[in-house]
Amino acid sequence: MYDQFNRRINYLRISVTDRCNLRCTYCMPEEGIVQIPHSQILSFEEIVEVTKVAVRNGFEKVRITGGEPLVRKGIVELVRMLTSIEGITDFGLTTNGTLLKKFAMPLFDAGLKRINVSLDTLDPNKYKSLTRVGTLSDVLEGLEEAKRVGFNPIKLNCVVEKSSSEPDAQAVKAFAEANGFIARFIPKMNLDEGVFGVVEGGEGGHCSTCNRLRLTANGTLLPCLFSDIGYNVRELGIENAIEMAIKNKPACGIANRTGEFYNIGG
Numbered sequence: 001m002y003d004q005f006n007r008r009i010n011y012l013r014i015s016v017t018d019r020c021n022l023r024c025t026y027c028m029p030e031e032g033i034v035q036i037p038h039s040q041i042l043s044f045e046e047i048v049e050v051t052k053v054a055v056r057n058g059f060e061k062v063r064i065t066g067g068e069p070l071v072r073k074g075i076v077e078l079v080r081m082l083t084s085i086e087g088i089t090d091f092g093l094t095t096n097g098t099l100l101k102k103f104a105m106p107l108f109d110a111g112l113k114r115i116n117v118s119l120d121t122l123d124p125n126k127y128k129s130l131t132r133v134g135t136l137s138d139v140l141e142g143l144e145e146a147k148r149v150g151f152n153p154i155k156l157n158c159v160v161e162k163s164s165s166e167p168d169a170q171a172v173k174a175f176a177e178a179n180g181f182i183a184r185f186i187p188k189m190n191l192d193e194g195v196f197g198v199v200e201g202g203e204g205g206h207c208s209t210c211n212r213l214r215l216t217a218n219g220t221l222l223p224c225l226f227s228d229i230g231y232n233v234r235e236l237g238i239e240n241a242i243e244m245a246i247k248n249k250p251a252c253g254i255a256n257r258t259g260e261f262y263n264i265g266g
């Protein structure tokens with residue numbers, strides 16, 4: 001489907017949970033978050049139905065995100081349900097990698113082949129303070145396992161202050177090159193203040209070619225990361241919510257005062 005600015009909207013990012021086992025400083029407040037009540041979180045059947053309707057409307061690319069998608073109970077089953085939908089040509093998942101050692105093999109067997117792992121530093125102490133609670137070796141072991149089971153490509157999402165010339169980013173770049181991973185550098189954004197950045201080595205940040213809709217864990221379709229508008233699939237019906245989200249996708253985002261990365265999915 002094309003929007004009113006002639007952009008072909010074919011990429012659905014699905015946040016399957018707002019919960020996370022980390023507390024990254026740039027993503028979540030230290031005290032934690034007000035969690036969406038379980039009754040409002042879309043069931044697997046609802047997520048699959050939204051995806052099927054999206055695919056019928058020309059969507060081809062799907063990415064699972066969160067919160068941390070691997071903390072959603074039954075995630076492997078959900079991935080299996082989604083990868084069996086015909087018409088998806090590009091299916092990926094973004095994770096912080098901390099649970100990947102356990103999940104890489106079952107996810108691969110369920111049909112997931114592409115994975116993005118967030119990694120901002122290779123310094124264990126910095127990793128701990130950045131994520132408040134995380135352990136770097138969990139991610140490194142997760143990546144090793146993902147490589148061993150055959151994920152391809154494995155991309156590293158590295159959040160930077162400004163650019164990839166920063167020392168931590170350079171270390172991530174070298175690590176990626178040494179392991180056959182692809183590094184992408186995401187400038188730290190502030191949704192509330194509308195501080196927005198173009199992803200180095202990726203597609204994000206170019207409004208004129210933006211092809212995305214985002215589905216939050218409680219079923220709201222967001223046409224733009226930097227806008228407050230959203231259309232809930234339970235309230236409006238799936239077909240209708242998709243149509244309205246595409247029709248009202250802004251030419252360019254300004255600011256988002258209602259959402260954060262952990263409930264939108266990045």
Ligand code: SAM
Pocket residue numbers: 020026027065066067068069094095096097116117118157158159186187188189190261262265266
């Ligand atoms: N928990 C998973 C993870 O961290 O990969 C998936 C969800 S997370 C919200 C998706 C992406 O958003 C991650 O790569 C994360 O680094 C990025 N992100 C979170 N807050 C950000 C911010 N303020 N600016 C730029 N990227 C951000």
Ligand code: SF4
Pocket residue numbers: 020021022023024027028066067068096118261262
């Ligand atoms: Fe969790 Fe990902 Fe946000 Fe970090 S960036 S707190 S891992 S959702």
